[in-house]
Amino acid sequence: MAWTRFGKKKDMPGGLWIKCESCGAMLFRKEFEQKHRVCGTCGYHFTLPARDRIALTADPGTFEEMWKDLTARDVLEFNDRVPYAEKLVSTKAKTGESDAMVTGTAQVKGIPCALGVMNFQFLGGSMGMVVGEKIALLCEMATERKLPVVLFACSGGARMHEGAVSLMQMAKTCGALQRLHQAGVASISVMTHPTTGGVTASFASVCDMLIAEPGALIGFAGPRVIATTIKKELPKGFQRSEFLLEKGQIDRIVARSAMRDELARLLAYATGRDAVAAFKPVPVAAELEAVAVPAVEPPAEKPRKKAKVRKAEEA
Amino acid sequence: MTDQPAKTTVQDGLAFERPLSDLQQKIAELRKLNAGSHLELAGEIELLEERLRRQTAEVYAHLSPWERVNVARHAERPLTSDYVQLMLDDFVELHGDRVFGEDRAILTGLATMAGRRFLLVGHRKGKTVKDRLACNFGCAHPEGYRKAMQKMRLAEKWKLPIVTFINTPGAYPGIGAEERGQASAIARNILEMFDLKVPVVCIVIGEGGSGGALGIGVGDRVGMLENSYYSVISPEGCAAILWKSGDKAPEAADALKLTSKDLLRLGLVDKVIEEPLGGAHRDPKGAVERVKAQIGTWLGELAELPVERLLEQRYQKFRRMGTPNGL
Ligand SMILES: [Zn+2]
Numbered sequence: 206m207a208w209t210r211f212g213k214k215k216d217m218p219g220g221l222w223i224k225c226e227s228c229g230a231m232l233f234r235k236e237f238e239q240k241h242r243v244c245g246t247c248g249y250h251f252t253l254p255a256r257d258r259i260a261l262t263a264d265p266g267t268f269e270e271m272w273k274d275l276t277a278r279d280v281l282e283f284n285d286r287v288p289y290a291e292k293l294v295s296t297k298a299k300t301g302e303s304d305a306m307v308t309g310t311a312q313v314k315g316i317p318c319a320l321g322v323m324n325f326q327f328l329g330g331s332m333g334m335v336v337g338e339k340i341a342l343l344c345e346m347a348t349e350r351k352l353p354v355v356l357f358a359c360s361g362g363a364r365m366h367e368g369a370v371s372l373m374q375m376a377k378t379c380g381a382l383q384r385l386h387q388a389g390v391a392s393i394s395v396m397t398h399p400t401t402g403g404v405t406a407s408f409a410s411v412c413d414m415l416i417a418e419p420g421a422l423i424g425f426a427g428p429r430v431i432a433t434t435i436k437k438e439l440p441k442g443f444q445r446s447e448f449l450l451e452k453g454q455i456d457r458i459v460a461r462s463a464m465r466d467e468l469a470r471l472l473a474y475a476t477g478r479d480a481v482a483a484f485k486p487v488p489v490a491a492e493l494e495a496v497a498v499p500a501v502e503p504p505a506e507k508p509r510k511k512a513k514v515r516k517a518e519e520a
Numbered sequence: 521m522t523d524q525p526a527k528t529t530v531q532d533g534l535a536f537e538r539p540l541s542d543l544q545q546k547i548a549e550l551r552k553l554n555a556g557s558h559l560e561l562a563g564e565i566e567l568l569e570e571r572l573r574r575q576t577a578e579v580y581a582h583l584s585p586w587e588r589v590n591v592a593r594h595a596e597r598p599l600t601s602d603y604v605q606l607m608l609d610d611f612v613e614l615h616g617d618r619v620f621g622e623d624r625a626i627l628t629g630l631a632t633m634a635g636r637r638f639l640l641v642g643h644r645k646g647k648t649v650k651d652r653l654a655c656n657f658g659c660a661h662p663e664g665y666r667k668a669m670q671k672m673r674l675a676e677k678w679k680l681p682i683v684t685f686i687n688t689p690g691a692y693p694g695i696g697a698e699e700r701g702q703a704s705a706i707a708r709n710i711l712e713m714f715d716l717k718v719p720v721v722c723i724v725i726g727e728g729g730s731g732g733a734l735g736i737g738v739g740d741r742v743g744m745l746e747n748s749y750y751s752v753i754s755p756e757g758c759a760a761i762l763w764k765s766g767d768k769a770p771e772a773a774d775a776l777k778l779t780s781k782d783l784l785r786l787g788l789v790d791k792v793i794e795e796p797l798g799g800a801h802r803d804p805k806g807a808v809e810r811v812k813a814q815i816g817t818w819l820g821e822l823a824e825l826p827v828e829r830l831l832e833q834r835y836q837k838f839r840r841m842g843t844p845n846g847l
Contacts, residue, residue, distance in 0.1 A: 274846040280786060281777045285762035304844075334842030341839060363730075363752045365762060368776045369788050372730060372752040373841040376738050379711040380835050387715075403752070405703035406691075406731040411711045425703035425731070426693030430757075434693050444698055452699045 225249055227420070241461050250398055250418045250461055252359055255307040255324035262355075262465055263311035263320060270309040272342055275335045277304060281368045289366040292328070300326045304335035305360070308343045310352065314469035315481030319347040323359040323404075330360035332404050333367040337374025340408055344381035344392075353391040353475050355468060358409035361427075362402020375407035382411055391475035393468065396423050396446075396455070414471060415455040417446035418464075423455075533590030533770075536579055540798065543572045576798040583747075585779050586770035589755055591747040592726045596801040598808060600627055600642030600685045600725070606808040608633050611640070614671055620700060623664030624655045625692070626736070628671040631683070633812065636819055639675035641668045641736050642685030645726075658727070659692035662705035665735045669709050672716055681719040681819055684736040689754060691732030706735040713738035714835060719822035721815055723793070724748045724780075725800075740834050741818045742788075744780040745807065746795040750788070751778035788841055 222231045227249035237244070241261055242251040253261070259268050276293070283289040297303060305327035311320045321343050323330045340356070347354045363371040385392055394412035396405070398421035406425055409415075417423060424444035432439055442448050449455045459467045469480040547568050554561040583591065591597070604611050610632035616622045624644060631640040643660065646652035668684075675682050691702055713720060713736075722739035728750030744750060753761075755773035760766050777783075780792040793814050800807035822830065 272846075275844040276846055278843075278845055280842075281775065283775050285772075285775060303846075335844045337842060338844050338847070365753055365758050365776070367842065368752055368786075369728075369750050369778065369783055370786060370842040372734060372750075373788055373838060375707075375731060375734055376710055376714075376838040377841060379707060380714045380738075380838050383711045383714045384835070386711075403731055406706040406735075407710060408707070410701075410704040410707040423703075424698050425691065425706070426698070431693045431695065431698070435695065437695075440695065443695065452701070454701050454704060 226251065243461055248419060248460075250420055252325040252398055253461070254326055255302070255322040255357075258322045258357055259307065259311070259320065261461070262313060262322075262357075262468065264314065267312040268309055268320065269311070270307060271346070272308055272339050274303060275338060277333050277335050277367065279366075280334075280370055281366065283366040283368070285366075292366070296327055300324070302327050304339075305330045305332070305364075306336040306339045308339040313355070313465060313472060313480075316469060316472040316476060316478050317352055318472060319343050319350075319352045319354045320356075321354070322357040325359045325399075328364060328366075330358075330404075331362060331364035331371070332360055332374050332378075332407075333364035333371045334374060336360075336364075337371075337377045340378045341381040344378075344385045347390055348381075348385050348388045351388070351390055353393070353472055354385060354412070355393045355395065355472075356408060356412065357395045357397060358400040358404050359397045360400060360402070360404040362404055372403065375403050378408035379411060382408055386413075391472070393471060393475075395459075395464070395468075397421050399423070401425070401427055413475070414457075416457050416459050416467070417449060417455050419446055419458055419460055421446045423449055533586055534594070536583065536587055540572065540576055540579060543568065543575065547572065573797065576802075580798055584770065584774065585749075585776075585782075586755060586773040588747050588779050589727075589749050589773050591799050591801070592749050594799065594801045596804075597726055598800055598804040599645050599647070600687060601644060601647065602804055603642070603685060603725070603808055603811065604629075604631070604640070606805060607812045608640075614674075615667075617663040617667035617670055619666060620663045623661050623667060625658055625660040625688070626664035626668050628667060630680070634816060636681075636816065638681045638683050638819065639671055640683050640685070641671065642725075643688040643733075643736070645687060656692055658688040659690060660688065660732060660735070661692050661694075661697045662700040662702050665691075665705040665709050668736050669712055672713070676716050676718050679718060681721070681822065682716065682739075683815055683819075684720070684722045684739065686722060686724040686728050686733045686737055686750075687726035687748075688729045688732045689727050690729035691735065703731075706731050709735045710738055714831070714838075717827045717831065719819060719825070719830060720834070721818045721822070723811055723815070724750050724789070725811070728778075729754060738834070738838065740822050740830060740837070741790050743791045743793050743811075743814055743818075744783055744789045745793050745800060745811070746780050747799050748780055749773075749778040750780075750783050751776050 221234055223234055225244040228247035230246035242253050279290040302324055305324050308321045392412035393414045394409045396409055396417045400409055400423045422444055446458050450458055473480050550561050550565050608631045611629050613629040627642050627644040629640055631638055643658045644655045645658035646655040672682055720739035722737050722742045724744040726748050755769040756766050758772040759768035783789045784792050793810050796803035796806035
């Protein structure tokens, strides 16, 4: 359930070059940021900070943040070598965020929605009381205002430092989504690298539509835990978006560059509204190719070149 | 000091039981002696029994969280199958998820207890080595969670309340489990349990292992046996990640606040059901009786509530768990 650390400190802020977690290519930072943190060589989608995600998804100037000042209480007085209370203070200072979730209302190509985005930079995007509460508040607001909900997941799972309180956020978020469903309001979950543990096993998996970015690690148990349990090597591409699509677990894989158009397209179906800016549907051939791409290897394993996803990026 | 003692603690979380079982053995021997040769040992036996009672009460009042985790995992602790045997007047087991297969790690069936009919859903750990393997030690696969929901929907249709027994180290982490959507099966159960239009009572009888526990754990009343635990991650898993050492499980168990008293204080469960002196494994019948009484009380209370109130209260109950600053 709980979050572990994924691909940490691979990209040092401020450097001119950064190394791709997947293929090892050296990427010119400016170009990398222009491509919204997608590797130009192999198409690997790096985690995207919440604010960048919002900028990429919402129409300029339309995002209105809600419940910005919610902060976690250290109800357990948790202490693993650094007290949780101190960890919260330093993480807030480092990230400028109050916790691992940003919520509010926005428009995507003119279609209003309730938007929630997880922030991996904040303690691995782990879900504690703030994440749970913000999702519940967002869903309740959306139920009342009949606004479709879009949730971007990016998390290692539940936040251990909040113990069983964080576990119960799985129930809290699912309960709120259940009421949203009951009211007939649409919901879209976008799972990005990585989405694991208690986040996958709660709100991220029970929206109307499940979308994943290419190559994202998505699963219940972490790959290391599984490998230790079954004492076998894991199959290639295991728990990656393409694997999940193959196994019938998700609706679509959508590249980051196409995400905003795609969301607008889906929201139009969900709400009966028209997206204001004309959207260019992705050519079918390119889309199939994107789906057929073998999964991007996990960062920990030997660096290897991967091709193809890039084509979907450019399409 | 070397690090030897710490290691012993992790491997033998039941070390505190030794003086108690020594004393128990001594009493048993004296009894045998007394019966065989008509010695006048009755006084001595009585004294020792009194000492055993006092010592057991003393030891169990001061167990560390890690020691309680080990009591929750005790080999002789009553399992779901024992509750079926000792608590029910009738049980009709129902198998299968109707889609993929039959997962023995979750037991489902129609139950009658003192005139009350309900659906029983419980993690099954197994008694014998063969059983344990067949049940994956209580670690369910997606088909187990889907079976549970399929039967819970049946109970809803037949207007039977639902009682769940939680006792799992966690949902199974494996290739097949992931392929078949372990996360989504659990999430779907959690979501749908909010929608069940019949009373739901959940009891943690041993291990409340994370999402695998919560997958059958959304109810109108949630109780925990005194020496059970409920946690977001196993102490071993938490120690490995945060302390970088599985040996630190006792420290992690401490930090996670996973005991029944902690959960009650945090407002995450409604009640701690006290166990017989020295834990449920010393007196399974006594433990089962107490659980049975609690289930009866709760089902009685809940039967009075109109469905809308029931569902509203169930939602609000979980909605209130973990309130951040700044609201
Ligand atoms: Zn790359």
